[in-house]
Amino acid sequence: xxxxxxxxxxxxxxxxxxxxxxxxxxxxxxxxxxxxxxxxxxxxxxxxxxxxxxxxxxxxxxxxxxxxxxxxxxxxxxxxxxxxxxxxxxxxxxxxxxxxxxxxxxxxxxxxxxxxxxxxxxxxxxxxxxxxxxxxxxxxxxxxxxxxxxxxxxxxxxxxxxxxxxxxxxxxx
Numbered sequence: 001x002x003x004x005x006x007x008x009x010x011x012x013x014x015x016x017x018x019x020x021x022x023x024x025x026x027x028x029x030x031x032x033x034x035x036x037x038x039x040x041x042x043x044x045x046x047x048x049x050x051x052x053x054x055x056x057x058x059x060x061x062x063x064x065x066x067x068x069x070x071x072x073x074x075x076x077x078x079x080x081x082x083x084x085x086x087x088x089x090x091x092x093x094x095x096x097x098x099x100x101x102x103x104x105x106x107x108x109x110x111x112x113x114x115x116x117x118x119x120x121x122x123x124x125x126x127x128x129x130x131x132x133x134x135x136x137x138x139x140x141x142x143x144x145x146x147x148x149x150x151x152x153x154x155x156x157x158x159x160x161x162x163x164x165x166x167x168x169x170x171x172x173x
Contacts, residue, residue, distance in 0.1 A: 024157035059112025
């Protein structure tokens, strides 16, 4: 099975999660890792799993205005400088039933979840959701990831790999 891990990242935290996720998934299947601006808009039948990741902005998926605000928060260049996951989902096409899961990065004391919003949009787009949305915590807006989060990523990736290979139906979320 081929998996596509697609991420949007402002300060590098979501990219770090996506890289760890892809590394763990690669123990179970072939994996292609894409920054969202480079991701294919059409997911062909050779891709059996899409894992989508984004930072939580304003309680949900980023918008052009929140990405512009993020750019003003750091002297460094943003990782994702083009479209975000929200825009990718508006145009993405995949074979009905393509398996999918979503994750986000966020600060623990801030409500909302980009992963939950992405999961709803994936489901509406005909993807079969195989795992509950996952949130991985950052210590502050710019990061870094909170202690223990990469271990959680690896564990979640193993669960996704098992679900992707199973014949059971999609998970809730």
